[in-house]
């Protein structure tokens with residue numbers, strides 16, 4: 001199996017901790033599976049809305065479906081401590097469905113005991129509650145329902161920006177307390193128009209927030225590892241800031257929109273907060289641990305941070321004595337933004353779809369993988385329109401295959417070689433046709449860009465010279481020993497002199513043109529070896 005360098009490094013690092021490095025196959029072996037869901041308790045609200053599927057009682061609405069297939073489905077909200085309900089199932093569960101809103105912390109120690117565990121599907125976005133290194137070392141697959149609550153969070157952020165800018169909460173409190181004091185609110189209530197709003201991280205949620213903010217006529221800035229394509233930049237009117245510390249002092253409002261990773265943990269520490277404009281407003285719906293907890297408290301107390309709002313804490317549920325509950329200028333809520341009823345229905349459907357694929361032995365949508373069968377790599381599609389992905393590390397395919405093994409188009413991954421496929425040619429366009437002087441002879445050079453595919457998806461194939469004649473639209477061809485080339489961050493398939501293209505009998509499948517792998521862009525990210 002293709003194993004990425006990062007994964008093998010991780011495995012070595014963890015071998016001494018006793019975590020097995022053997023890959024646990026993603027796809028379910030036949031037979032009944034034990035599936036454990038950990039969701040927040042609905043209590044008296046559970047029956048108030050039939051679409052309230054995100055609570056433990058709602059169980060994502062998949063209980064009947066799972067049980068009709070003979071699987072065991074345990075759902076609980078009791079997730080912490082040695083005597084909790086979750087602990088009783090760690091040793092024999094096959095699938096864990098946690099949710100960021102009530103995170104079941106899947107530590108290295110729990111993973112070590114979870115001998116049957118194959119799959120973790122996060123109901124929502126953000127799998128930082130899982131020790132991803134340990135999950136990779138144990139050969140697990142961790143996936144989430146990418147995009148399921150993008151809109152929900154972007155809308156919530158917009159609300160928080162307005163709540164802070166207009167100094168809304170003190171006014172609301174006055175009303176509840178029977179008071180009336182316009183001055184106490186008005187002395188620091190502003191319009192959003194004309195203010196500078198910067199998002200730190202600009203993937204799905206960040207981009208949508210920028211689009212939502214555009215009509216407010218703010219100055220929009222964004223910092224990310226990846227610059228948006230110009231079309232999207234134009235659409236949002238946001239300016240790219242490569243240097244985070246250069247962007248921050250310009251912002252009246254800072255919004256975070258990036259995952260919690262080793263790199264981003266406590267990225268807002270005392271020093272960075274000191275660089276922010278005095279009175280800055282911060283909205284953090286990403287993860288609590290992006291902030292140094294005490295540094296936020298101190299800056300809110302001194303007024304350096306003029307307002308802090310968000311729904312994410314560490315740990316969750318936040319303990320009663322969490323200092324963010326008591327700091328001034330805060331507009332915090334429990335973790336709610338990504339669990340609207342609409343979002344619940346989307347992530348419930350996404351979880352069901354992935355379980356169904358797991359039972360059938362089918363691939364998940366590539367953007368959903370965080371760790372795939374032990375590869376600590378995630379295909380993170382960052383799109384709103386244009387499609388990106390982050391590709392961590394190099395895939396190393398050590399091919400010990402002698403017998404040709406045929407694969408399907410949707411199994412193709414960056415950096416891999418040695419593929420045999422039977423595909424139909426959907427279209428072929430000549431992109432280069434010229435005579436090339438080559439010594440005394442003049443050689444023809446022809447290159448055609450061909451869209452090829454099977455029932456699982458399509459990909460662009462670069463046909464060279466004699467291959468061009470074989471790639472006729474509607475014909476079926478066998479590609480032997482094909483390899484993936486990366487072209488501007490996207491996958492292309494090619495067959496070089498070590499492989500072969502053969503025309504064959506017409507195949508009976510219908511090409512799935514919906515899943516074009518060449519439309520996904522990848523970024524090669526350096527993996528820091530530890």
Ligand SMILES: NC(=O)c1ccc[n+]([C@@H]2O[C@H](COP(=O)([O-])OP(=O)(O)OC[C@H]3O[C@@H](n4cnc5c(N)ncnc54)[C@H](O)[C@@H]3O)[C@@H](O)[C@H]2O)c1
Pocket residue numbers: 124125126147149150153200201202203204205206223224225226257258259260263264285286287311312335336337338339380381382383
């Ligand atoms: N509060 C909620 O209910 C809720 C719901 C969904 C997501 N989230 C959080 O929001 C985060 C973002 O979600 P998304 O769907 O937009 O994810 P995304 O993967 O689409 O975008 C994340 C962006 O962060 C950027 N990034 C990552 N590391 C970076 C770094 N070190 N420096 C600069 N940029 C960096 C990536 O390049 C990417 O553009 C999630 O990881 C999750 O933690 C919270």
